[in-house]
Amino acid sequence: VQLVESGGGSVQAGGSLRLSCKVSGYIASSNCIGWFRQAPGFEREGVASIFRDGDSYYAASVEGRFTISQENARNTVYLEMNNLQPGDTAMYYCAATWGCGARCFNPSLYSYWGQGTQVTV
Numbered sequence: 001v002q003l004v005e006s007g008g009g010s011v012q013a014g015g016s017l018r019l020s021c022k023v024s025g026y027i028a029s030s031n032c033i034g035w036f037r038q039a040p041g042f043e044r045e046g047v048a049s050i051f052r053d054g055d056s057y058y059a060a061s062v063e064g065r066f067t068i069s070q071e072n073a074r075n076t077v078y079l080e081m082n083n084l085q086p087g088d089t090a091m092y093y094c095a096a097t098w099g100c101g102a103r104c105f106n107p108s109l110y111s112y113w114g115q116g117t118q119v120t121v
Helices: 025-029
Strands: 003-006 016-022 032-038 047-053 057-058 068-071 074-082 090-097 117-120
Touching: 003 090, 016 032, 016 090, 016 117, 032 074, 047 068, 047 074, 057 068, 074 090
Parallel strands: none
Antiparallel strands: 003 016, 016 074, 032 047, 032 090, 047 057, 068 074, 090 117
């Protein structure tokens, strides 16, 4: 297993969570690591992405509330989520790709995925 998410849970509206994505092996050399989420009955959507040089992008729905960051030679990618709302309830996944440009919110461009962590608001 090369991408492992953790940190999900249940919080009240307005609360915060920090998700972690442990990245192992050559996956750490990927061009982009993204966070996605999928709620029952909905398509998987990009939430935030971060590139090797640190450039980051956010979906409009989470801009100003979520922050993506990376550390430890990109062995861990975080998603800090503040002011969580019921609409944020979903399974959250991290994923890696080498073939993506700016934003990189198209799930089909990602080659590796974690198993997901549930967030319930």
